[in-house]
Amino acid sequence: MQPLPFERIRVLDFGWVWAGAVLGHVLADMGAEVIKVESRRRLDPARQGRPIIGDTPDPEQNPLYHNVNRGKMCVTVDISHAEGRRVVEQLASISDIVVENMSPHALAAAGLDYQNLRRVNPQVIMVSCPLAGQYGPRNELRGYGNAAGALVGLDSIGADPDGDEFCGFNHVQGDPSSSQYGVIAALAAFHHRLRTGEGQYIDLSMWEAVGTMMGVATMDYVMNGRIAAPQGNRHAFMAPHGIYPCQGDDMWVSIAVSTQEEWEAFRSALDSPSWAWEERFSDGYQRALHRRELDHHVAQWTSGMDAYEVMETLQRAGVAAMPCLNQEGRYFNPHLQARAAYVDVEHPVLGTEPLYGIPYKLSGTPGRIRRHAPIMGEHNDYVFGELLGLSAEDSRYLTEQKVLY
Amino acid sequence: MVSAAYATKLLADLGAEVIKVERPGFGDASRHYGPFPGDEPDPENSGLFLYLNMNKLGITLDPCSDGGKGILKGLVSSADILVQNYAPPVAGEMGLCYPDLQETNPDLIMLSLSPYGGTGPYRDYKGYEINAASLGGVVMHLGLPERSPLNPPQMLGHYQVAVTGAMAVMIALVTRDLGGTGQHIDLAEADSWATFHAGVGIVQWLFGLRTTIRHGRRVRGGPYPNTILPCKDGEIRMQAMTKREWNRILEMMGDPEWGRDARFQDRLKMHELYADELDGYIGAWLKERTKGELSQLFYEYGVPFTPVNTIADFVNDPHLAAREFFVEMEHQRAGMMKYPGKPYQFSETPWEVRRPAPLLGEHNADVYCGLLGYDSRQLVKLRQSAVI
Numbered sequence: 001m002q003p004l005p006f007e008r009i010r011v012l013d014f015g016w017v018w019a020g021a022v023l024g025h026v027l028a029d030m031g032a033e034v035i036k037v038e039s040r041r042r043l044d045p046a047r048q049g050r051p052i053i054g055d056t057p058d059p060e061q062n063p064l065y066h067n068v069n070r071g072k073m074c075v076t077v078d079i080s081h082a083e084g085r086r087v088v089e090q091l092a093s094i095s096d097i098v099v100e101n102m103s104p105h106a107l108a109a110a111g112l113d114y115q116n117l118r119r120v121n122p123q124v125i126m127v128s129c130p131l132a133g134q135y136g137p138r139n140e141l142r143g144y145g146n147a148a149g150a151l152v153g154l155d156s157i158g159a160d161p162d163g164d165e166f167c168g169f170n171h172v173q174g175d176p177s178s179s180q181y182g183v184i185a186a187l188a189a190f191h192h193r194l195r196t197g198e199g200q201y202i203d204l205s206m207w208e209a210v211g212t213m214m215g216v217a218t219m220d221y222v223m224n225g226r227i228a229a230p231q232g233n234r235h236a237f238m239a240p241h242g243i244y245p246c247q248g249d250d251m252w253v254s255i256a257v258s259t260q261e262e263w264e265a266f267r268s269a270l271d272s273p274s275w276a277w278e279e280r281f282s283d284g285y286q287r288a289l290h291r292r293e294l295d296h297h298v299a300q301w302t303s304g305m306d307a308y309e310v311m312e313t314l315q316r317a318g319v320a321a322m323p324c325l326n327q328e329g330r331y332f333n334p335h336l337q338a339r340a341a342y343v344d345v346e347h348p349v350l351g352t353e354p355l356y357g358i359p360y361k362l363s364g365t366p367g368r369i370r371r372h373a374p375i376m377g378e379h380n381d382y383v384f385g386e387l388l389g390l391s392a393e394d395s396r397y398l399t400e401q402k403v404l405y
Numbered sequence: 406m407v408s409a410a411y412a413t414k415l416l417a418d419l420g421a422e423v424i425k426v427e428r429p430g431f432g433d434a435s436r437h438y439g440p441f442p443g444d445e446p447d448p449e450n451s452g453l454f455l456y457l458n459m460n461k462l463g464i465t466l467d468p469c470s471d472g473g474k475g476i477l478k479g480l481v482s483s484a485d486i487l488v489q490n491y492a493p494p495v496a497g498e499m500g501l502c503y504p505d506l507q508e509t510n511p512d513l514i515m516l517s518l519s520p521y522g523g524t525g526p527y528r529d530y531k532g533y534e535i536n537a538a539s540l541g542g543v544v545m546h547l548g549l550p551e552r553s554p555l556n557p558p559q560m561l562g563h564y565q566v567a568v569t570g571a572m573a574v575m576i577a578l579v580t581r582d583l584g585g586t587g588q589h590i591d592l593a594e595a596d597s598w599a600t601f602h603a604g605v606g607i608v609q610w611l612f613g614l615r616t617t618i619r620h621g622r623r624v625r626g627g628p629y630p631n632t633i634l635p636c637k638d639g640e641i642r643m644q645a646m647t648k649r650e651w652n653r654i655l656e657m658m659g660d661p662e663w664g665r666d667a668r669f670q671d672r673l674k675m676h677e678l679y680a681d682e683l684d685g686y687i688g689a690w691l692k693e694r695t696k697g698e699l700s701q702l703f704y705e706y707g708v709p710f711t712p713v714n715t716i717a718d719f720v721n722d723p724h725l726a727a728r729e730f731f732v733e734m735e736h737q738r739a740g741m742m743k744y745p746g747k748p749y750q751f752s753e754t755p756w757e758v759r760r761p762a763p764l765l766g767e768h769n770a771d772v773y774c775g776l777l778g779y780d781s782r783q784l785v786k787l788r789q790s791a792v793i
Binding site for chain 1 (some may be wrong): 407411415419438439440441442443444452453455456457503521522523524525526527530531532533534535536537538539540541542543544545546547548549552553554555556557558559560561564565568569570571572573575576577578579580582583585586587588589590591592593595596597599600601602603604605606607608609610611612613614618619620621622624627628631633635640642644646647650673703704707708709710711712713714715716717718719720722723724725727728730739742743744745746747748749750751752753754
């Protein structure tokens, strides 16, 4: 197999739950040796949850964990022990990048924050990526990825404007986004280190990372004092622009028409129904003004059809349309399959499972999912024995003392 | 408009010299999008453009014109990275074709962003943000049951693919640092949603853990709670995954009687069977308190709940102010303005604001004469023939 570009990079990974873990897997997909440090004393929440096989809790059965920790090694260390701390220091001394997303003082309490780790490894790059960052009046704020969306206004803007009930923005934006910012920062620091030899610390806040994506709403508030309200599927100037019902249970298709040329193509694709020639739909301005009536007509047309049939009919005419796909729909979609959005990986407990693939297609060094997510402590022997040179006897002793635990 | 511009903004903020190439006369579409101060359209005063293009130089160029092709070649040979988001067929017509550009500059890293990507059966299909979000699955997470799924607000898909794209560029750049050559990166907005964002759901569905989504306030699956409930003056987002957190919630609420109910000890079961009843208890407690009071309580007790903020709450937040998250910058037309700022803070290398977004063609002379070596007479000619 082709060598991977990051084989010379070693990552010490304290990332847990979701955001912290993604950082490491992105680097692992490109060849980095990522050593995830976990402890049975405080199990990663991503290892918990309902088991898929059997009824007893099993840390090896959580699909989230399997996706975001693929390609990594796992060692077990209880960092509240002094000996555990020493083991981690040794690991940090041979690592390039350290990643963590615990609450701000957790690693400092164990003497393993950046100030301490740089003493054993002055060139180390460390990324911390909890919810609220390292300093500021709310730095200890706790919360998961959804909380970041609530804090920056996504929930208030992402709700359904015409629904009877407030629903917020129930997609977890925080973790998958902020973790990618974390990779950008870690690699920018690595790029700098290659030129200068200088390591550094990166303070990343999930709240702020998601906040940078609120461009229009922030600027409209700053410029005009306007507080953004939910828009649903309405677009500033496109109409029709929406998600319309199709044949089947909870099946939908999205359609977006931007230019007059696209509108004419849309009309022809529908065999020129009489409503489409009405004055109130004649140009973009008129259509936007009468979008409700327009949406009603479009929905009537789509509701008798299969979502893929709508897509094919409209795309043939050069109009943007795409089925709205749930998990099953995505898994079987020929385009996502052709682009390897999901890749089968063998897991020792769950068997074959489709993990999400690498969306960026690098022509020279595409990377790959190298192996399944690690079993708890799977690499203790390799890491403690071969990398750190710990004797079998010491290793057994520390395991019995619940240090390597 | 957004995706390529935001990807390169992330690089510009970390010190890269980013040259933004715009269409002569009209400029980037985001110049016409707004918001505009006082709602008065002005291509030099669009909030979206000003935000996405700070720290960049701006030039105008028609790459399809005869003179334009040569200029593009000159720019490419001087660049490390090229980012573009034209639909695959259009990019080809404009000469933004990697194998050709690589002949000019073998070390070039090129990022192509598009709705569906440069390969696969839909590569030539038309798509806007809402269509990419549909194929990528995220729309199925949003909205109310029995009603239409929703497109993510704020052009989130464009920002999202930009972040993934900038990350891929950094991967390619470090790969090159370590001895590799240039390469092309093909990234689809739909794929960005389908993987990092909605990809975990595939195994969950396949093994029967979660088959349906979009349940309104409540997110199905996992431990109780994971929902939004109203308080006295707004809404509260509540999610707790660990037993420790649940215990802190009960402690914060004064250790209520129902917390000891035998039915409420397994939080997976609580979510599945008793969520409505539990929402009733917690909801009644929330109803008596304001967002402000609750925020303070959540913080004191270490409870991972948050108020549902408006955009005004976000922009005026004291924590973000203490961290100097928002940045202020003077722009010729817009004046002093506040913008979202740094997503990360580096201890040794800067994230900094160096210059406001460029006026259309503001740096033509600097780039064409300074970088590419044209003299001022040639510059006038290029302008007259509408090449720039």
